């Protein structure tokens with residue numbers, strides 16, 4: 410792992426996609442654009458996303474997830490055994506249809522374009538999930554690159570729908586074994602290809618930890634149409650994650666847990682602090698937890714000191730969904746509080762979440778995202794000065 414400055418600035422993953430790329434994605438779905446032409450569009454979007462991050466002072470960059478329709482469903486293109494299904498299609502197969510339908514009705518986003526990968530046959534990795542993305546991004550930057558992947562708990566729990574999946578896998582434990590093998594292979598390939606930071610996205614952990622049974626969680630909970638024992642589920646998640654990362658000590662591994670930023674209305678964002686998750690985080694062999702602290706949960710910052718000393722925090726200090734800018738002083742003082750509690754060498758700075766987890770559903774503009782990233786870089790500069798010469 411490369412030496413980093415104190416308070417490295419990074420992103421959670423996605424950045425707004427240019428209109429030309431969104432149009433090309435639509436054409437690609439209709440089979441009206443050649444793969445070469447599509448690749449040209451993606452390359453220019455990735456180059457722009459990386460240039461933007463470099464200009465804003467981001468230390469660990471991503472490709473902005475420009476090639477993905479969203480942070481998760483792209484795996485169906487690269488793994489046999491997964492079928493993309495619309496929520497309407499899924500409604501006919503889920504165990505608790507009335508819950509599912511109430512959930513759909515309560516969402517304030519159009520669900521028509523959303524498709525989730527569902528296991529319909531044994532999984533087989535046809536292509537690497539992200540090595541191609543990493544290599545493409547590497548052509549445009551010499552900086553360390555972060556690659557985000559859907560986490561093993563998300564893949565296991567939201568892709569397993571009894572009516573469709575149990576022929577291949579009797580239960581989620583059985584599916585989990587193949588998901589772990591798939592992600593271990595991916596880590597190995599990404600490490601060999603020079604990736605320096607792999608982040609697993611596990612938004613469902615927030616649902617499991619925070620949601621009341623009657624509360625509608627984020628989109629992905631829809632497929633988890635069953636009431637669960639939160640502690641049992643969290644123990645299952647810890648086990649899956651540890652089996653994936655075991656032995657990959659030379660890679661910086663991260664786990665991103667947030668409460669869903671794909672929609673603007675606050676009413677369906679789950680509330681609750683991370684405190685309930687911290688004992689589970691402490692048992693994970695994960696290097697960095699990428700968490701949202703831009704709002705509400707500031708009071709739990711010091712609780713992060715309960716994490717083992719070899720674990721880092723990717724501190725979310727900006728709300729990616731808002732137009733107003735967080736003052737640099739606020740970011741500095743919040744980060745300083747955490748750095749005093751856990752040590753300055755354990756803190757990265759990032760927004761709470763991606764800027765466009767779902768293509769076509771940006772939560773900010775490109776210039777808004779850039780302005781927010783500049784706030785992070787300015788804050789990091791001040792923090793570096795103050796911790797170098799306290």
Ligand SMILES: [Zn+2]
Nearest residue numbers: 667761762763
């Ligand atoms: Zn997020």
